Amino acid sequence: MEFIDLKRQQNRIKFKIDESIQKVLEHGKYILGPEVFELEDELSKFVKSTHCITCSSGTDALLMSLMALRVGKGDAIFTSPFTFIASADVISFLGATPFFVDIDESSFNIDPKKIEPKNNEVVKMGNLIPKAILCVDMLGLPADYISIEKITKKNGLFLIEDAAQSFGASIGIRKACSFGDLACTSFFPAKPLGCYGDGGAIFTNNGEIAQKLISIRSHGQGKHKNDNVIQGINGRMDTIQASILKVKLSIFEDELKKRNLIAEKYTVRLKEKFLIPKSPNGFQTSWAQYSILTENRNQRDKIQRELMQKGIPTSIYYPMPLHLQKMFWDLGYKKGDFPVAEDISSKILSLPMSPYLNDEEIDFVCNALINGNF
Numbered sequence: 001m002e003f004i005d006l007k008r009q010q011n012r013i014k015f016k017i018d019e020s021i022q023k024v025l026e027h028g029k030y031i032l033g034p035e036v037f038e039l040e041d042e043l044s045k046f047v048k049s050t051h052c053i054t055c056s057s058g059t060d061a062l063l064m065s066l067m068a069l070r071v072g073k074g075d076a077i078f079t080s081p082f083t084f085i086a087s088a089d090v091i092s093f094l095g096a097t098p099f100f101v102d103i104d105e106s107s108f109n110i111d112p113k114k115i116e117p118k119n120n121e122v123v124k125m126g127n128l129i130p131k132a133i134l135c136v137d138m139l140g141l142p143a144d145y146i147s148i149e150k151i152t153k154k155n156g157l158f159l160i161e162d163a164a165q166s167f168g169a170s171i172g173i174r175k176a177c178s179f180g181d182l183a184c185t186s187f188f189p190a191k192p193l194g195c196y197g198d199g200g201a202i203f204t205n206n207g208e209i210a211q212k213l214i215s216i217r218s219h220g221q222g223k224h225k226n227d228n229v230i231q232g233i234n235g236r237m238d239t240i241q242a243s244i245l246k247v248k249l250s251i252f253e254d255e256l257k258k259r260n261l262i263a264e265k266y267t268v269r270l271k272e273k274f275l276i277p278k279s280p281n282g283f284q285t286s287w288a289q290y291s292i293l294t295e296n297r298n299q300r301d302k303i304q305r306e307l308m309q310k311g312i313p314t315s316i317y318y319p320m321p322l323h324l325q326k327m328f329w330d331l332g333y334k335k336g337d338f339p340v341a342e343d344i345s346s347k348i349l350s351l352p353m354s355p356y357l358n359d360e361e362i363d364f365v366c367n368a369l370i371n372g373n374f
């Protein structure tokens with residue numbers, strides 16, 4: 001059994017993928033070919049966002065977004081300590097300072113109640129300017145944007161949605177990737193919508209920001225090729241990846257439905273014995289991961305070992321919160337600073353998840369979890 005099975009998906013659409021790669025090889029426009037712009041149109045329709053700018057990865061999507069907002073030295077950016085390193089290393093890469101805000105114990109997303117106290121702390125310190133919240137949709141579940149949008153408006157902060165894991169999720173009729181001033185997603189192969197390499201996209205309803213991003217993506221290009229007007233990078237998505245994503249996007253809604261059914265099956269079987277994921281009313285996750293909470297680190301590690309012996313791969317997202325990572329030691333955080341993030345990191349365990357898990361496999365995983373002597 002695979003943790004995330006990409007082969008079955010490939011078998012379903014292999015003919016179309018081959019055909020679409022072949023088309024790119026024929027026209028030869030490998031950089032910013034027509035498929036890139038067709039994909040951007042389709043993605044912005046899906047998300048219901050005015051502009052979509054595809055790019056080279058989810059990390060570059062975050063980096064370019066911060067660059068478009070002119071984030072740099074002297075800026076404080078609030079983010080979650082319970083996320084993939086990319087959500088914070090792009091902040092320090094630009095010379096700005098990440099400020100972690102602890103998470104909510106049931107959504108694993110930034111706790112809106114804790115943002116304003118942190119913001120006031122930074123204002124009081126006086127040496128940094130609070131500039132933005134980089135808010136992560138952990139494991140596929142959108143953060144509480146209803147509350148967070150009020151906080152960013154009131155405090156004059158920009159809002160960036162890190163929707164790397166939540167493409168396809170929603171709150172009511174609003175889709176993930178449509179929140180904040182800018183929203184970023186990733187098409188890393190293991191994400192809900194993945195390509196066959198690295199890829200990402202940025203969404204915004206702000207035309208000015210969109211124009212800036214198009215320029216940043218091509219070395220800060222101005223009106224023509226040798227006219228460079230702002231600091232940029234090489235942040236483009238390959239045409240071949242765009243052509244693959246177009247095919248994958250055409251079956252994505254169906255895959256989301258399948259993920260939901262699988263999650264329901266896991267939940268029905270596992271809810272008696274484990275803490276299972278719960279979405280708040282009106283929130284729909286993309287099920288990037290299906291994660292249970294065990295009682296403690298020892299039990300979690302024992303379960304993981306025993307499942308592995310039975311041939312069931314599991315994974316831990318994320319075993320070490322960011323404030324304890326060596327990279328951020330100079331920020332002066334210590335163990336105990338973000339108790340919820342630390343606690344969840346020690347108990348969480350993600351189970352195999354893909355739209356193509358079958359009933360026998362789900363049963364096999366659930367039986368191992370329910371009948372195990374943990």
Ligand SMILES: *Cc1c(COP(=O)(O)O)cnc(C)c1O
Pocket residue numbers: 057058059060083084086087136162164165186187188198199200
């Ligand atoms: C995967 C991920 C990223 C980075 O995406 P890449 O495409 O791998 O660069 C950023 N943030 C979160 C929360 C992620 O899960």
